[in-house]
Structure formats: structure tokens, C-alpha cells
Amino acid sequence: MTRIIMFLKAKSIGLLIGILWATLSCFTNTLDPAQAIGVSMQTGEARQLATLFDKDLELRIDPVGVNFPSIQANQAEMIMRSFFRKYPPNRFQTVDQGNTPHLKYTTGTYWSGSRSFHVNVLMHQTTPGHYLIHSILVND
Numbered sequence: 566m567t568r569i570i571m572f573l574k575a576k577s578i579g580l581l582i583g584i585l586w587a588t589l590s591c592f593t594n595t596l597d598p599a600q601a602i603g604v605s606m607q608t609g610e611a612r613q614l615a616t617l618f619d620k621d622l623e624l625r626i627d628p629v630g631v632n633f634p635s636i637q638a639n640q641a642e643m644i645m646r647s648f649f650r651k652y653p654p655n656r657f658q659t660v661d662q663g664n665t666p667h668l669k670y671t672t673g674t675y676w677s678g679s680r681s682f683h684v685n686v687l688m689h690q691t692t693p694g695h696y697l698i699h700s701i702l703v704n705d
Contacts, residue, residue: 598617598696599662601613601617602614602617602671602698603657603659603673606654606673606675606684607654607656607657608654609653609654610649611642611645611646611649614642615638615639615641617688617696617697617698619638619691619697619699620638621635621637621638622636622641623635623636623700624636624641624644624645624701625701626701626702626703628703628704628705629647629648641701645701652675652677652682653677653678654675654676655676655677657673657674657675657676657684658676659671659672659673660672660674666690668687668690669688669690670685670686670688671685671686671688672684680705682704682705683703683705684702684703685700686698686700686701686702687699
């Protein structure tokens, strides 16, 4: 009898963990792309930001001399990781965001130490309701 009760408790805990995980997954996957960009910039998470990259994108980071009219997403992720390492985030504040039927944009200020950077991100719609980053521009 004790084994049955322990088995049922273990199953209940497993079910509870599964439900919690699914709920959190749904919540994080429903973030608006602009919000996800803000969170990624705030935390300096290049990998998280890269999940929003199109397969090729424009990447220009003036403070470190990066200027690629077209770069593959995996290379852009490495460059963003390097930027976040060189300029660790203190905070990121979205200044403006907007959209047209097939485009979204986000502009914001990224602070690292006493420096601030102006960030522009342009996203285009790949399928209805799904946007990927087409361009990231960072300047002083």
C-alpha cells in the first residue's frame, strides 16, 4: 500500500512539473518580438536574440567597427555575443516601436557602464504573425 501511495505521489509531482513547464513555455513563446528583443538586450543574451534572426541579416555595430550588409545568423550571433562581452548590459530601454502590415521596428537605448548606444532593430514578417530580425544597427 505504501508503495502505491509513493508511486501516485511521484506521478502527481511529475504531472505538476509537466504542467508548469508547458505553461511557462507557452508564456515565453508568446512574447511579442519587440519584448523579446528588449529582454535579450537587457540581459545580454546573444543566443536568445539570435532565435529571432532571419537566416541572413544586416548587422552594423559602429562602436566595434562591424558593418555587414548581409551576414549569416550564426555569425551575427557570435558578433553580438562579443559585443555583449565587451559592453555588458546595465539596462536597455525601448524608446519607440511600431509596425506596418509586414514590418516591425524597435528603437532603444542600451547602457553599458557609463556608455549608451542607440539601437535600431527592423523585423519583417515571414509568415502571418511571425517576424524575424532583418537588421540590427548599433551606434554611439
